[in-house]
Amino acid sequence: MEIQDPDKAEAFLEEAYGARLRLSWLGDPAHGTVLTHTRQDAGAFAIDEVEVVGGFTASPDPLHKVAVVWTHRGRIAGRCAGVEGQARAGEVTLLVQPDLPHDVEGEDVAFTTVLLAPSLVAGVAGGAPHAPAAQIRFAMFEPVDETAQRLWQQTVRYVRDSVLADDALATPLVLGQAGRLLAAVTLSAFPNTLDAEPTDCDRDTKPVLLRRAVEFIESHLATDIGLGDIAAAIHVSPRAVQYMFRRHLETTPVQYLRRLRLHHAHQDLIAGGPGHDTVTAIAARWGFAHTGRFSVLYRQTYGRSPHATLRGASL
Incomplete structure (x- = not known):
């Protein structure tokens, strides 16, 4: 979408x-495309x-989102609940505390914004799918270090350019995992108040x-x-589930889930045929978004490549 009228x-x-933005343009931006x-x-x-294009300020109403900005050109800055952050080209900043008003300013800026539902972020942090959004508060709007920033950028690039760019890959299962991955790297990059320790119970x-x-x-x-x-x-509690699986099965719940999905993918490869199925489609069906990693895991488990299993099904 390209818009010329401010x-x-x-x-x-x-x-x-x-949300209402209360957007103000600095100077006269009415020369060609402004957005x-x-x-x-x-x-x-x-x-x-x-x-x-041009300078702007905004004082939006609460967006009810966690918003992280990756600036590619120019500069953008934000303030919310006494926390400030800014990003120039190549940098990342978190601009929005969920359910709180904030201020934003920028000039001649190009950026990628990742918008996360507060329930998704809270669920990843606390392990509970319906954790209240009001619990989410970020102590810093800038990443803890360059390593955290690079990991966040690499994850966004992977989700944007690989998962979302391929309709065959973007199954509901894969999208759910991609969302949790984005939430996890955001929580890792920006200090927050959702950390919790397990209790005795x-x-x-x-x-x-x-x-x-x-x-x-x-099921x-x-x-x-x-x-x-x-x-x-x-x-x-989520911690109790983790403890049970480690104590009795010597694995984690997520690893157990992945192993079962890998088994079902294996069964589909055996039953399929190159003329009807592809390794990528079968992998995505069972939540494996990265075909290369799926192939490595499959070979480690079954001693052959998934392509070889699929070819063998047609013989």
Whole structure:
């Protein structure tokens, strides 16, 4: 979307972000395109590409999102609840505290914005799928270090350019995992108040609960589930679920889930044929977004490549 009229640009952005922006243009931007905007929307998260010509300030109403900006040109800065951050070309900053008003300013800026639902971020941090958004507060708007910034950028680039760019790959299962991955690297990069330690009652677990957890996993293999969903299904904390799996199965819930999905992918490869299925499609069906990593894991488990298994099914 390219817009030349500043008033139309403001109206478009308010519709896109679901909030009044109180946008002010600095100087006269009415010379050609003032706003370019594209969005890849995956429900719980979205990735926007934005270019703004000229200087601007905005004091939006709460966006009800966690918003992180990766600047490619120019400079953008934000202030929210006493926390400030800014990013120049190549840098990343977090601009929005969920459910709090904030101020933003920039000039001749091009950037990528990652928008995350607060429930997604809170769920990843606490392991509970419906953690209240009000608990999410970030102590810093700038990444803790360059390594954290690079990891965040690499993850966004992978999700944007690989997962969202391929309709065959972007299954609901893969998109769910991609959202949790984006939330996880955001929580890792920007210090927050959602860290929690397990309590003694978390460790009071019994094998019957483990059986229920396993049954839940096995009946939801093709569904986008995570640790928080497993814990909610058997009414214990996420830490308790992790403890059960480590103590009794010597693995983690996520590793157990991945192993079962790999087994089902193996069965589909055996039953399929090169004329009807592809390794990429079968891998994505069971939540494996990266075909190369899927192939490595498959070979480590079954001693041959998934392509060889698929070819063998047609013989």
